[in-house]
Amino acid sequence: MEIPCLPSGNERGRWKVGNDSGMERTDTKVKKKVALVTGASRGIGRAIALRFAKEGYHLVINCAHREEELLKVQQEIVRERVSCVTVLGDVGKMADCERMFGMVKEQYGTLDVLVNNAGIDSIGLLQDMSASDWDRVIRTNLTSVFNCCRLAIPLMLAAGSGRIINISSVWGNVGASCEVAYSAAKGGVNALTRALAKELAPGNIQVNAVACGAIDTEMNRWMNEEERSQLVDEIPVGRLGTAGEVADFVYHLGCQGAYLTGQVIRLDGGWI
Ligand code: NDP
Numbered sequence: 001m002e003i004p005c006l007p008s009g010n011e012r013g014r015w016k017v018g019n020d021s022g023m024e025r026t027d028t029k030v031k032k033k034v035a036l037v038t039g040a041s042r043g044i045g046r047a048i049a050l051r052f053a054k055e056g057y058h059l060v061i062n063c064a065h066r067e068e069e070l071l072k073v074q075q076e077i078v079r080e081r082v083s084c085v086t087v088l089g090d091v092g093k094m095a096d097c098e099r100m101f102g103m104v105k106e107q108y109g110t111l112d113v114l115v116n117n118a119g120i121d122s123i124g125l126l127q128d129m130s131a132s133d134w135d136r137v138i139r140t141n142l143t144s145v146f147n148c149c150r151l152a153i154p155l156m157l158a159a160g161s162g163r164i165i166n167i168s169s170v171w172g173n174v175g176a177s178c179e180v181a182y183s184a185a186k187g188g189v190n191a192l193t194r195a196l197a198k199e200l201a202p203g204n205i206q207v208n209a210v211a212c213g214a215i216d217t218e219m220n221r222w223m224n225e226e227e228r229s230q231l232v233d234e235i236p237v238g239r240l241g242t243a244g245e246v247a248d249f250v251y252h253l254g255c256q257g258a259y260l261t262g263q264v265i266r267l268d269g270g271w272i
Pocket of ligand 1: 066118219
């Protein structure tokens with residue numbers, strides 16, 4: 001069964017933003033589609049959230065630190081005449097995720113699409129990495145995916161359908177020198193995606209991952225001009241990807257039917 005990408009016109013705009021928590025109920029019989037995007041205060045997560053909002057989805061958006069930026073994204077989303085709930089919390093912590101999913105249940109009672117996007121990078125030699133930094137990278141990039149999937153699955157099973165899309169990295173496929181913890185975490189995300197897809201296919205829940213190449217976001221701003229142009233030289237398409245390109249792809253992936261599941265799809269301009 002395919003989830004239609006576009007809710008019909010009369011399903012849109014019947015929830016309105018009334019307060020910081022995002023909305024005020026105006027019609028309890030509204031049939032709505034809901035997407036949750038973690039790490040949506042900027043970059044790829046922000047672009048994905050806006051893309052789903054443009055298509056009429058109600059949104060739950062999250063980040064851990066930059067509340068002001070998250071609230072700006074909320075304002076952009078509600079201009080699309082959909083509602084948006086913001087939740088500040090660390091997705092690497094189960095307690096924070098339980099609070100976030102508590103709000104999903106309370107405000108919407110359902111979840112159609114979960115995008116596990118929140119992530120952090122860490123550059124340096126493994127031999128210099130502290131145990132606490134290792135733990136932070138694994139928790140933020142991998143444990144977060146377990147936490148959110150664990151809490152989304154009962155809602156999706158109850159609804160009889162769902163889409164889980166994990167934002168991964170080409171380094172999870174091939175590994176990167178000086179990004180060992182990040183590569184290990186994203187490799188874990190890829191394996192989780194393939195295994196969970198098998199577990200959830202009978203429940204009509206599709207699980208896929210997008211393994212991004214170099215995307216032009218704050219995560220890559222540490223590079224100087226020379227490093228950036230060396231990187232661009234390695235990418236056949238001749239440039240970094242944009243957050244909007246990832247968002248478009250993620251949205252269309254979320255529209256695919258049941259047979260597309262368990263895939264880790266590279267989006268890297270032909271780089272790796
Ligand atoms: P950004 O650094 O621009 O954004 C990261 C987002 O994640 C922010 O919203 C940040 O918000 C949030 N975040 C970080 N830690 C947590 C946490 N513990 N809990 C909740 N939210 C958190 O990165 P990108 O947009 O570039 O990256 C998005 C995803 O794409 C990541 O998973 C990344 O690994 C992946 N990716 C990116 C690539 C790139 O080249 N940019 C390449 C391959 C994959 P805040 O700081 O306020 O908490």
